[in-house]
Amino acid sequence: MPGQELFITLQDAYGIQTSTYQDLGGSSCLNLRSDSERACYVVRVYRPYVTQARLEAIQYVKDALGAHGVPCVRPLETVDGRRWTGWGERLVEVEPYVAHDGCMDSPERVALGLPLLGHIHSIMRTLTLDQAGRAPLFANYLAPEEMLHRTREGCDRIRGWGPSDEELWLADGAEELAAWIARYDGEITHPIPRQLAHGDFWDNNVLFAGDDVVLVTDFDFMGERRRIDDLALTLYFMSDVAEPDSWSTERISQLVELTDLYARHLSPPLAETERLALPLTIARQPLWSFGVWIAGLDCEETARGHASGMQGYVDWGLRIMRELETWQDLFLGGGVRQC
Numbered sequence: 334m335p336g337q338e339l340f341i342t343l344q345d346a347y348g349i350q351t352s353t354y355q356d357l358g359g360s361s362c363l364n365l366r367s368d369s370e371r372a373c374y375v376v377r378v379y380r381p382y383v384t385q386a387r388l389e390a391i392q393y394v395k396d397a398l399g400a401h402g403v404p405c406v407r408p409l410e411t412v413d414g415r416r417w418t419g420w421g422e423r424l425v426e427v428e429p430y431v432a433h434d435g436c437m438d439s440p441e442r443v444a445l446g447l448p449l450l451g452h453i454h455s456i457m458r459t460l461t462l463d464q465a466g467r468a469p470l471f472a473n474y475l476a477p478e479e480m481l482h483r484t485r486e487g488c489d490r491i492r493g494w495g496p497s498d499e500e501l502w503l504a505d506g507a508e509e510l511a512a513w514i515a516r517y518d519g520e521i522t523h524p525i526p527r528q529l530a531h532g533d534f535w536d537n538n539v540l541f542a543g544d545d546v547v548l549v550t551d552f553d554f555m556g557e558r559r560r561i562d563d564l565a566l567t568l569y570f571m572s573d574v575a576e577p578d579s580w581s582t583e584r585i586s587q588l589v590e591l592t593d594l595y596a597r598h599l600s601p602p603l604a605e606t607e608r609l610a611l612p613l614t615i616a617r618q619p620l621w622s623f624g625v626w627i628a629g630l631d632c633e634e635t636a637r638g639h640a641s642g643m644q645g646y647v648d649w650g651l652r653i654m655r656e657l658e659t660w661q662d663l664f665l666g667g668g669v670r671q672c
Contacts, residue, residue, distance in 0.1 A: 335365060339378070339420055343367075346411040346418035347427055349374065358537070361471065361553040366430055373430035374409070381422045382470050383553075388417055388424050390466030391552045394457065394529070401456050403449065404548050406431060431548040437539035440587065443571050446539050447591055449546055450531070450567070451598035454560045458528040462557075471629070472532050472554035473566060475621045477518050483624030484511040491640060494633055503640060506647040507623050513654045514617050518610075525606055530563040532556055535570045561607050561614050564595055569618035572649070582663070588615070589663050605665065612660035616653035619646040 335354055343349045349369050354376070357364040363378040379388065395405040408416045408426040417426045437446045475483055488504035496504070531538075532554030540548040568588050592611065596603045622643055630636040653660055 335363065335376075335378070339376075339425075342418060342420045342425065343376065343427070346425075347409060348412055349427070359551065361551075375428045375430050377426050377428070378420060379424045379426075383424055384465060385417075385424065386463065386465035387469075388426065390462050391555060392416055392426075393462070394460060394466070394552060394555065397460055398453060398456055398549070401452070403453055403456070404431075404546055405550070406548065431540060433540035433542050433547050435541045436537040437534075437541065437546075438536050440571060440591075442539075442541060443567060443591060444594055445541070445544055446534070446546055447564070447567065447595040448598045449539075449549070450534050450564065451595045453531060453534075453549070454528070454563065455598065455600040457530060458560070460529055462529065466555070467529065467557040469532065469554050469556045471625060472556055473621050473625065474532065474554065474556065474558060474562060475617070475624045476558070477617075480518075480617060480620055480624065481511050481515045483628060484508060484620045487623030487626075487628035490628055490636065494637065499644070500637075500640060503644050503647060506644070506651060507620060510616065510647055510650045510654065511620055513651070514613055514620075517613055517654075517657070518617075525559045525561070525604070525610060527557050527559050530556065530558050530560055532563065532566075534563060534567050559607075559610075559614070560599075561603075561611055564592065565611060565614040565618055568592070569615055569646075572615075582659070585660060585663050589666070592664065608664045609661050611664050612653055612657055616650040616657075619643060619650050622646075 340351060343351065349367070349371075351367045351369045351374075354365040354367045357366055357375065362380060362383070363376075365376040365378070367374050367376050392408060396407065399405040399407065406428045408428050410416055411418050417424050419425065435442065437443055484507055488508050491500050491504040531549070531552060533551055534549075538549065538551040539546060540550070568591060572584070572588070592603070592608075622639060626639050627636045630639065
């Protein structure tokens, strides 16, 4: 929680005099909007596990993207010329606040944002980082080689907390989905190279003013993975599995069209193996909820709350696998239409 000590730190390090703030939300760091007499700022207070090397890697990537026209903001410098300061065992950075009127939370804005993700991936594939930059401690991501055993860890935790029948069905379904994907994944996806990726290109991490993206932010989950993992995460988040038409061919075709928009600004182009792997990668998305958050959250109540919303997504993943040939045909057809 912010308090007087933080405001003293901001005054000493940046010369910013303020004692008011608005919590902007966020799961991996504390994001505060703070207004002073001079300007409006966003103060980011990172969790203790974010090291100086990790933060500097994030800042380096944002600088590189900004140099290529991606709307990323540079952090303010402290009075002694640094781009961050310390507050106890936590790192703090301050950025200018970017005015906006919406975020990437609708199919229309996803369609506007995904070409930019293709551009971002084209730039990020040229960047080289050390281990601190390539491997976040936590992310909405499971590497294919870790998917099966880490999903089972989450399911074992569910079975160990005195689960309801619904929770048992959820654990069984997640394990079935992981096993099913594992049988196919090695045949299709292992030849796909990995590169640096954003990690959470969605919602209030992509801010709009009208139809223009004015800020890409929150690189906390940035890491090395296949670029289609980044794309699949966005497509997964925008798929409302509670709606009946989310299971339809028309909805799949919408995802294919969004993939084609992403691919227009991508270099090198999407390969056929990537298009074949995308349905599997989308179906795999619910499993990081089990292998990362349900398995790893300290509080059992919070883990159970997270699990309570997952049944529809697991069912959706299983349906993708049952109809995998249809999905793959449609995604490959998208590549033909684009050509």
